[in-house]
Amino acid sequence: MLENVYGILDALLPYQWMDHNFMKNAFLAVLMVTPLFGLLGTMVVSNRMAFFSDSLGHGAFTGIAIGVLMGGVQPLLSIVLFSIAFAMIITYIKSKSSASTDTIIGVFSSTAIAVGLMMMSYGGGFGKFSSYLIGDLLSISPLELATLFGVFLLVVVVWMVMFNKLLIISINTALAASRGINTLFIEMVFAALLAVVVAISIQWVGLLIINSMLVLPAAAARNITNNVKQYHLVSVVFALFAGITGLIISYYCNTATGATVVLVSAILFFITLILKSRMAR
């Protein structure tokens, strides 16, 4: 099955950077991961949840530590479960407490990173975890690609079912309540969905820049769009473009893939910012 896909890629993109199988895998991963970031990022930016999504990376970090301590070779399951729990707890407390959202997220985020660091440094073996900070897209395996494909389908389906409700909540929670929407439930599902995507991709993208992958394409798109359809389309296109361009540049310049992708996204953001001020004039 995967061999067929490789064949198609070879026929479509007969370039030198496509020669190696690890590049083909990375390319397929980019095709699936970046649209997800583009989609989910729209709501992260609209809901001013950039800090929240940042904390999810920190939550996933603790998940990695727990997974490794419990002896799993593949800590993926532990990362995903811990991230979902972490995201849902923050969302729940945020809705019940009168303290500022920033403070609550800050408290949880720093606790998670502290616990993670303590566990990882136990016995002095921190070195083996450092790859999670930067991530390595080129290390993705065919099995992981299949997992990613499953997550991709899941997110797209949930997004189709849930997006309208999320949009109303982001505009006004009381309005959403008057329309019979269970706001806490929808926010929980969104938080869990974000957590899954962050947890799955943290090993390839890295803790340090995962949030920029979520925020930048959407932030760039909203500079130049006027409605939800344009916003989604442009955000996904930007995310894909930055992902593919970043992958190719990183191959030739021998740089970290994730960081290169983020740099391309940042350039897109600044271009749209200039376009926006031109349009306003």
Added chain:
Amino acid sequence: MLRKFLHHNSAKQEELCSKLCCTKIEGFGVTIGKTEIFKDVNLHIHCGELTALIGPNGAGKSTLLKAILGEIEHEGKLNYFDAKGEHTGNPVIGYVPQYLNFDLSTPTSVMDLFMSCLTNLPAWLCSSNKLRDRVLENLRRVKAEYLIDRRLGALSGGELQRVLLALALDPVPDLLLLDEPVSGVDQNGLELFYEIVSELRESNDLAIILISHDLSLVAKHADRVVLLNKTVVCNGAPEFVFNNEETRKVFGMLVSPMDKGAR
């Protein structure tokens, strides 16, 4: 008159009932943390009546609307009765919030807002001409069909308020709750808004609760006025409430808005 009579008789039984209804708010009270926002609120809202809710800042007006919506935990019961006086459970509530807490630069158009409220078709993926016609029809009621493709952040306070009113009217509610913005709507916009609301009350027999900060407009358009300050202080026809000693004390009025409204 005859047409109205015929229409009513030819209407389906349920439809006939919903036009002569009332909503009872019994013993409402809200306490957040240790602060009591209001208590012992008893109100009786009839269809075709515009009830204005007035009171000083922090009197609990917006909180009362949110309690009626069920967004905030509260004591007391909300009962909805149809024409025969049988209990029919929860009324369909339309709500126009005081303000929207969205980011002004958010790329969401008026059409997107309607689409996400009216259908399950994902607004980021699908579009529907049938739905667009329905939204135009809704917006026409509030004289705002030219706003359909405008970004929410680009609307003026008055335009936004009318768009939200149009949204609250689809599906036709049993009870319409309006929370008027304290600022950001100019006088012309406010008067247009009140005129549209009054028209709707008559044409659709809606029961309306309106939080208002403009007493002279209230005096002109409301059927009933409720003064809320931690509980219902005064409740009755506008003349009665505005000439009441308590009302004058709360608002420090020298001249009754009735005189201003009559002018």
